[in-house]
Amino acid sequence: MPSNTDTIVAIATPPGRSGIGVIRISGEKSAKIYKLLTGKEPENRYARYTPFKSSSNKLLDKGITLFFKGPLSYTGEDVVECYTHGNRMIMEMLLEEIIFLGARLALPGEFTERSFLNNKIDLVQAEAVADLIDSNSKKAALSAMQSLEGIFSENILQLKEKTIDAKALIEACLDFPDEEDVNFDISPAQKNIKECLGLLDKILIKAKRGRAFDYTPLIVIAGPTNAGKSTLINFLTGSDAAITSELPGTTRDTIREKVLLADQLVTLVDTAGLRQTNDQLEKEGVDRAYKAIKHADLVLYLTDATLKTENVEGEIRNHLPEGTDCIFVENKIDLCNKKIEKKNIENKSCSVSAKTGEGIEELINKIQRILDISTKDEDVIFARQRHIDALKNIGNLLKKSLLSLEKQKGLEIVAESLRESLLIFDEILGKTTTDDILEKIFSRFCIGK
Ligand SMILES: Nc1nc2c(ncn2[C@@H]2O[C@H](COP(=O)(O)OP(=O)(O)O)[C@@H](O)[C@H]2O)c(=O)[nH]1
Ligand SMILES: [Mg+2]
Incomplete structure (x- = not known):
């Protein structure tokens, strides 16, 4: 277990070329390293243009160096930040030099962990x-x-x-x-x-x-063959991701597409039509469809409005896990002379045409409501x-x-x-959190933070 009293160092900027690169040092040797590396005296919170020199007095780079006297620093300890040219070779040479001067390489999240251990922030803030x-x-x-x-x-x-x-x-x-x-x-x-x-x-x-905000809900389009599931996913994604056909049983693979619906990224899944079949390939497709339904956050159960379908709800309910929402969507209304009545937003059924786009807006509103995709960003944690x-x-x-x-x-x-x-x-x-939970949390950080 590395010690918390070591002076640590890390490159804080991502690998690759950049205008500026940042190296961060924290711990009691920070001021000494500042002096040896730049030949200057560190001054608290003063940005100074300095050379960065090796122990053999070779000029490695020139840039800005900043010193934060603890406890008024990110970690609560003495911290030095060196702003160098964003070249990986230069930064690696500087890093080696700083390690030679007495620091060790920081673990992922170790700067933030020290901030937490020094009571600058609590665990929720560290996360x-x-x-x-x-x-x-x-x-x-x-x-x-x-x-x-x-x-x-x-x-x-x-x-x-x-x-x-x-x-x-x-x-x-x-x-x-x-x-x-x-x-x-x-x-x-x-x-x-x-x-x-x-x-x-x-x-x-x-x-x-x-x-x-950081979760992509899974919306599965399911229903009997030929209801227009593939046509609907194509309409919603504005692409021709899925093959559509008047031949029933065209779709076998589950097709996944990410799309923005009402400002929220969702994953849409097109599935094989749910029916009994002896075709091995189609059977596999139907199995996959049921699997997708099992993991869905929301199922859109599509039917063909021109056909008479009975007990639609009972059909799918048996396969829906407890708590999974379902919207019953009647498709192909362009083929019926039916006028769509505007249904209450709470009602979990609607009528659309995946071909003409009629009724799709209302469907999206219902999806938004069920997934509670808030368009307001105030008052969230x-x-x-x-x-x-x-x-x-x-x-x-x-x-x-x-x-x-x-x-x-x-x-x-x-x-x-x-x-x-x-x-x-x-x-x-984080007042009584066990070491292994802490380790799990901080090991997911990037190096240098
Ligand atoms: N008129 C009309 N035809 C549709 C509509 N949606 C799908 N279709 C047609 O119905 C057939 C089956 O569609 P498809 O998307 O392949 O159904 P799937 O088996 O559920 O994926 C195709 O010929 C589509 O062009 C619609 O809203 N209106
Ligand atoms: Mg299909």
Whole structure:
């Protein structure tokens, strides 16, 4: 296990050519290395144009050097940053020189880990650093920034404070176990726990929304042969990714296409028509279609409006995993003289023509609503699954406490549940997180951060 007291160094900019390259050093030898490398005295927060020289006095490069005296630095320790020409060879030579002067190569995320260990940021903020760097959409980056600014942590701390209050109310009753004739009023505690649950719900909604920014939902188009599934995926992706044909059973492979629907990247999957068949190839296609349905976030179940189809819902329900949403889409309305009535947005069925595009906008609105693709980016938190799972566990413990209170099951049990939930808050923020969880979190960072 490398020591936390070593002075560490890393190239912080990505490999390849660039205008500027940054090398970052952190630890107690930083100032000494600054002096030996540049021949100048480090001055706190002063950007100086300096030479970078090797121990044998060879000029390796010239650039800007910055010194941050700890604890007012990224890691909380003395930090030096060298801005060099963005050439990998030059940077490698400088790196070797700095290692020769007493630093060791930093592990992935080690600078941020030190910032966390020195209490500059909590674990949620440390994770937000990595999420910000890794984010794949502008919305994801902006919401990771909110978490880095501490908004998510503040929300969690607020909920924790409220839970502490509830525990104190319960414990106050527990302090007088022998006074049997004292009738304790549990309603303040009850009210408090209910408020905790309300707050928790709000945080969870914001967290799930934020998570959706960096998640690509899987939408599977399924239904009988010839309903127009391949035509629909082609229409939605604006391509001819899938072969369409009046011959039933054309599609065998599942075709996946990424597309922006209402500002959200989704993966659309076209599948083989669901029917009984003796054709081995088609059978394999149908199996794959059912597999795709199993993993879907949303299924669009397509039927042909010109045909009479019975018990559409029952047909697919047996194959839909619990909780998977489904929109029933009646296609080819251009062939019927039917006027499409505008259905309530809550209604999970609609009529379209994959050929003319009629009704598609309403379909997209329904998809957007079901996946809760928020077009507003305020009030979201970039959360990880770890946070969402922990918050759900807290929710379960709070509900358990409330139930115990209502059933007058004994205040000791209620207090115990509340105590347990407080431990989870500390895990989220990294106060009691185990070493292997920390290692898992920081090893996913890039080097130099
Ligand atoms: N008129 C009309 N024809 C359609 C529509 N959607 C699909 N078709 C036709 O129906 C046939 C089957 O379509 P296809 O997309 O291959 O169906 P799949 O088997 O469900 O993939 C093709 O001849 C399509 O051109 C539609 O909305 N209107
Ligand atoms: Mg097809």
